[in-house]
Amino acid sequence: MTNVERFNPHVADARWQKIWEERSSFVADDNSTKPRAYVLEMFPYPSGRIHIGHVRNYTMGDVLARYKRMTGHEVLHPMGWDAFGMPAENAAMEKKVHPGGWTRDNIANMKAQLKRLGFAIDWTRELATCEPEYYGHEQALFLKLYAAGLVYRKESAVNWDPVDMTVLANEQVIDGKGWRSGAPVERRKLSQWFLKITDFAEELLVGLGSLDQWPDKVRLMQENWIGKSQGLKCRFRFPGGDDGIDVFTTRPDTMFGASFIAIAADHPVAQKLAANAPDLQDFIAECRKGGTTAADIETAEKLGFNTGLTVEHPLDPSWHLPVYVANFVLMDYGTGAVFGCPAHDQRDLDFARKYHLPVTRVVADGDVTDSSFEGNVAYTNPGVIVNSHWMNGMTVDQAKADVIAKAEKEGWGQGQTQYRLRDWGVSRQRYWGTPIPIIHCQACGAVPVPNDQLPVKLPEDVSFDIPGNPLDRHPTWSKVDCPKCHQEARRETDTLDTFVDSSWYFIRFASQPHDKPFDRAAAEKWLPVDQYIGGVEHAILHLLYARFWTRALSHIGMIDVKEPFASLFTQGMVTHQTYQDAKGTWLSPDQVRRDGDIWTIIDSGAPAVAGRIEKMSKSKKNVVDPDDIVDQYGADAVRWFMLSDSPPERDLEWSEAGIEGCWRFVQRLWRLTSQVSGADGVDKALDRKTHQIIAGVGADIEALAFNKAVAKIYDLANAIEKAAPSASRDTAIRTIVTLSAPMVPHLAEEAWTQLGAASGGGIIADAPWPQVNPDLLVEDEVTIAIQVKGKLRDTLTVAKGLPQTEVEALALASQKVQHAIDGADIRKIIVVPDRLVNIVL
């Protein structure tokens, strides 16, 4: 074997990164006539360092972007920073630094880290959401939606820390307590801004049907999130009056099984009663304990308070039902009141058993039709209606329709479509976010900031010494004159949810004029994003908000795009083994050493325990810093690892052995490229393999099945190594360099130059993807499996397309087959052409 110098990434990486930059290789041309491809990965939050998860995400996008370039597309592959958010304020409090300075330093560091990985990014379009050039346009868009009636204000609950006197994010609530103060968190109401996403509920739901290149699970999650249901809204009247409690139910068929009415603590009826009832006030206060998350509310013990009120049953006014205030009823959903049918709803049954309320069966459980209901498991399956007067004998669906029809005819209720989706609360009581461009005036109310006064910039001189929103405390910032009446007024001091920032950045990437958020024509040329890649944790919120925002902009005529992301891919996390010492203190991987199955701490020699494989996190010390591994192995080995083995949608376990293996393969590929012999002759088998793999790798990359593409490249490398020198082999070597170029671009460029392929001055980033010759894909021999009673007994290698009768004869001629048949009668023979024969006895 020729003795070749090893591939040295420390020289090659930087060399090629510089050349790509000098040639502006990855700058997208808005005026190109080529077919376009917009490849986008979810932009990172600038937390300080690039995480290995980012590396995986961006490597996937990069392979696709580079592949698209090689297949003749004009590619837009931009990068930016989701730069507003709480960590910057936490850093400000802990480290006494300004959130802006901290964020911008982080961006500089992370950008340098990304550049070392050689991503084919158009850096000319870089943006950061914390800069007024970005958020000023966002304020303009917000005001356009406001003008269109899609923004409004209402009271809504927040997590309130009574000691720190501040609003807490769900994340800052640990076991129902404030993360800094440790005080039990309360739910408190504040007046906040909302976007009318519910106006688009039906559109967003129907639109999911067109997203056939999204994962089914994400579409299903969004469908459930929107939560469309059909039901009945009806009034349970107070005896003798027209007033009453409006209830929404999806089970009007079970109305004769009702045993109580439950209303939310925030329901107006509860509020009114509480004014004169201290014990109810106490109960309502009790309900407000705990966080605002669904899990908190749903898993809290079901508690009720009997108000003493009763209401008439609409189907039988002489039948009165008690009214409870209950902690599991949400004011935000439906009407904030439900009727309880304990026999056929688990939550209602738990409640009824606890408060000794009647439980009446109204849906038969098979043959069981008794009106009395035993046990503590509700019956929620379909069945025949029983114990319900005229409805007896109907199916559930018939009864639903019947009750709704009756309610509408008699005027006490109507059929209604209900969505679980709630309007999007965008107010945040925080500094480091986009200021909401509204001025509150005593006389004029909420007044939009005039367009020529945008952007409303964040003040720089703020302090984080005390908790709460520094904008609130700022001596001058919020003091302004009303744009309408010029009287003294006050700026809105809440800022926008950072999800607003990420709801339109993909449009700004496509078009970034200075004087407006985007140029419609330019943006429409690129949008929708052809391939969007990011973490599954964004499956609902970010993706739903971005879909909504795009539709809202479309609704007001700013852009003719309905769905922002044509194809979506959600990648898995990067995990790593965890280690602990005997006391349970977490150890980093470089603190421990493995001897067989035994782990020891390197410094002390004490035993260590290898624990679960978990998502990399600082607290468990199982993180690997991308800079360190790029230092050690170079960008290409790291990229190769990110693509190998695990399917991209699943978790990938980081391992030393794995990266070592990738490093070895990079070197092996490099050695292969020095083996071009100049020999003559055709190697038909190798040609076929090469072309099968060209076709396979292309298809795998298009399907984002990078692990399979990687396996095929290994396969080709193995075949080349085994083959004798020939012209075919030399071609295969050039081909494998091209095929691996999207994955290991630095090595590929270096090899491309060495192979003399770049004699015209070209680089592999601009080279075309190899053409598949379909004639070479065809096999002339096939191996056929011979089964007897479905069990494999032999295999036969025959000419492709051999007639069925001949295949059968050959199969029966096999000794192993005859042995397995053992003289029994053959009932039939199943032949799958060119694949298999199954002899059925």
Next chain:
RNA sequence: GCGGAUGUGGCGGAAUGGUAGACGCUACAGACUUAAAAUCUGUUGUCCUUUUGGGCGUGCGGGUUCGAGUCCCGCCAUCCGCACCA
């Protein structure tokens, strides 16, 4: 509580209803070397068998089918999300 997903050798994983374990990692044996590294060759699901070979194997239990990792029904286990983390 509600919702979603996953389960195949020692490990990560392949497999249009048609030869289960491609490809990689690990481990073991051998070659080269004064030695090590690097590299190369081979073996590596499991049990039985002297061999040819055979039995069993895709979380568990059923079913459909000539044929099931794949389709259907019912379980079990694990992981993830739940509206103010991004």
